[in-house]
Amino acid sequence: ADEPKSLPDYAAWKERNALIVHSANTMETQRGAIGNGVITSSDRLFVRNNLPAPPASVTDNPDAWEVRIEGVKNPRTLTVGDLKQMGVTTVASVLQCSGNGRAFFPHGASGTQWSVGAAGCIMWTGVPLKDVVEALGGPVDDTRYITSTGGETLPDGLDPKTIIVERSVPTRAMETALLAWEMNDEPLTHTHGGPLRMVVPGYYGVNNVKYVKNVAFTENQTDAKIQASGYRVRDVGVKGAPDQPSMWEMNVKSWVTAPLDSGRTGRNMIYGVAFGGTVALEKVDVSVDGGKTWKQARFLGPDLGPYAWRPFVLATDMPAGEHRIVSRATDVRGNTQPEGRIENERGYGHNGWSDHGVTVAVS
Ligand code: MSS
Numbered sequence: 108a109d110e111p112k113s114l115p116d117y118a119a120w121k122e123r124n125a126l127i128v129h130s131a132n133t134m135e136t137q138r139g140a141i142g143n144g145v146i147t148s149s150d151r152l153f154v155r156n157n158l159p160a161p162p163a164s165v166t167d168n169p170d171a172w173e174v175r176i177e178g179v180k181n182p183r184t185l186t187v188g189d190l191k192q193m194g195v196t197t198v199a200s201v202l203q204c205s206g207n208g209r210a211f212f213p214h215g216a217s218g219t220q221w222s223v224g225a226a227g228c229i230m231w232t233g234v235p236l237k238d239v240v241e242a243l244g245g246p247v248d249d250t251r252y253i254t255s256t257g258g259e260t261l262p263d264g265l266d267p268k269t270i271i272v273e274r275s276v277p278t279r280a281m282e283t284a285l286l287a288w289e290m291n292d293e294p295l296t297h298t299h300g301g302p303l304r305m306v307v308p309g310y311y312g313v314n315n316v317k318y319v320k321n322v323a324f325t326e327n328q329t330d331a332k333i334q335a336s337g338y339r340v341r342d343v344g345v346k347g348a349p350d351q352p353s354m355w356e357m358n359v360k361s362w363v364t365a366p367l368d369s370g371r372t373g374r375n376m377i378y379g380v381a382f383g384g385t386v387a388l389e390k391v392d393v394s395v396d397g398g399k400t401w402k403q404a405r406f407l408g409p410d411l412g413p414y415a416w417r418p419f420v421l422a423t424d425m426p427a428g429e430h431r432i433v434s435r436a437t438d439v440r441g442n443t444q445p446e447g448r449i450e451n452e453r454g455y456g457h458n459g460w461s462d463h464g465v466t467v468a469v470s
Contacts, residue, residue, distance in 0.1 A: 117160045118298050125151040127224065132156040135224035138465075141364045143378050143418045145408040146199065147227030149291050154298060155204050155225065157272050157333065158259045161297060161318055165258070169294060169302035174286065178254075178324030180244025187288055187302050194238035196285060199411035200308035201228050201382045202315060205338055205354040208457030214343050216454025223362045223463060228382070228416040231306045233287030236322070240281065250324035251278055255305040258318035268331050274314050275328035276307055276355055283308045283385075283414075286319065308414035309385030311354040311456075313338050328353075340451050347452075357384035359444055360458040361391055361419070361436035363465050370469040372427045377404070382416035383438035390437050393421040397431035398446065398461065404434070425469045433464035 114121050115131040125140035135153045142151075165172070170188035185193075204225035209216050219225070236253070240246060257272035276284075287306045288295050295301035300317025307314045313333070328334050328349065336347030338354040361381030381391045392401035404419040419434070437443040444460045457463075 117163065118154050120150065120296075120298075121154070122150040126153075127222075129219050129221075132159070133219040135221055136227060138223050138362075138364055139367055141224065141380060143364070143407055143420070145228060145411055145415065145418060146230055146291060149293065149296070149299070152202070152227040152229065152299070153204065153225045155219070155312060158257070158261070158270060161259055163297050165318060166294065166297045166301040169288060172302035174303055174319055175321045176239060176243055176323075177321065178247055178250050179240055180247060183243055185239070190234045190239065190286055190303070191288070193242055194234045195232065196235050197230055197232045198283070198285060198306070198308050198414060199228060199230050200306065200414035201226060201357065201384075201416050202312050203357060205311040205313055205455045206453065208463065209454035211457060211459075211462035212448060212450070212454040214450070216452065218453055225312070228380075228411070230291050231285060231287040231304075232289035232292070233285040233303075233306065236281055236284040236286060239286065240324075246278065246324040249326055252276065252325045252328050253278055253280060253284065254323045254325045254329050255314075255316040255319050256321035257316050258320035271331050272316060272333055273329045273331040274316055275325065275334055276310060276314050278324065280307045280310065286322070309356055311338070311357055313354060338455070340449075340455050343450055343452050345452055354455055357382070358456055358458045359383045359386070359388070359436050359438045359442045361434040361444065361460070362463040363393075363432050363434050366432075366467050367465055368467060370425055370430070370467045372469055373424055375423060375425050375469070377421045377423060377432055378418065379404070379434045380416045380418050381434065381436035383413065383436065383442075385413065386438040386440050386442065387413040388417055388436055389439045389441075391417075391419045392435045392437075393419075393423070394433050394435075395423055395425055395430045397464070398433050398435075401435065427469050430467050430469055431464050432467055433460050435460040
């Protein structure tokens with residue numbers, strides 16, 4: 108399909124030149140627009156909607172938005188206004204689509220052909236889920252999942268289970284999850300899930316349910332298609348099924364953001380971003396010879412915690428010629444990016460360092 112020229116209405120406030128518009132529901136940040144900062148500015152952040160976004164009017168009166176909390180001793184419907192009285196925290200965390208890097212899969216994994224830009228690092232402000240749950244008496248016994256439901260109006264004539272955005276994550280995520288009403292110090296836009304979004308730091312994008320209207324502690328994972336067979340890692344050619352790994356905690360990853368095509372003989376500054384998912388980063392190594400030799404890069408700016416990304420830089424000399432620049436991150440537990448891909452049907456979770464490199468002509 109041809110690339111649409113303009114941004115869809117619900118994302119018209121975005122910086123068009125910073126984005127690759129794949130479709131009305133999918134836009135990614137250009138690699139060259141990621142920059143060197145610790146936080147991604149909202150107007151450059153990628154967008155991914157599985158369903159048409161609700162109308163902008165959902166954020167007209169954000170404090171009146173209601174969320175139902177179930178699977179706790181005292182289930183209740185709370186407004187955002189109520190939540191704002193229950194506790195507050197701010198967490199920096201990477202929002203990354205499960206399919207970021209899908210474009211590198213040679214089998215032509217179906218879905219949006221994301222390169223590196225379906226990711227950004229965001230400051231989320233909201234109430235710790237734990238505070239809400241404790242105020243409602245704690246989870247009922249034998250619950251193993253937190254199931255969040257998106258507030259989109261579902262189109263008529265289709266089985267809701269096949270389209271609803273409803274995701275379950277293991278209850279271990281309760282320690283860090285929050286119900287967020289602000290993104291980067293501004294009220295959450297409907298583009299990114301306002302008035303209220305479930306944020307699960309370190310988990311793939313899909314688990315960060317926008318316009319969240321229901322949060323339930325459940326014994327089992329939801330049987331909604333997006334959970335049962337969607338976002339499941341399986342071999343090429345295999346159908347999605349509940350017994351396959353679900354896209355939950357993100358893996359360690361990095362990529363170069365500059366230079367992208369040319370450099371000058373001699374000193375060059377190589378920039379990129381790296382993150383460890385739910386585990387803090389240890390280091391990033393950079394190679395300008397396609398992975399034969401490596402040098403450790405320096406982190407830039409403040410460390411915003413284990414779920415944030417860290418921009419990095421390496422100043423290095425390069426002779427004239429063509430250079431393959433790659434980066435490889437390692438977390439504090441010693442997990443490091445593999446060289447290759449983990450081939451899988453839908454092209455999920457790609458963190459191989461080789462594909463994510465750039466080829467630069469130095470003269
Ligand atoms: N939510 C809702 N409600 N809906 C939809 O569609 N999507 C997902 C998440 N959440 C959705 C939700 C996805 S899938 C993603 S990535 C994310 O979101 C994105 O975000 P932004 O804000 O950027 O748009 Mo993949 O894994």
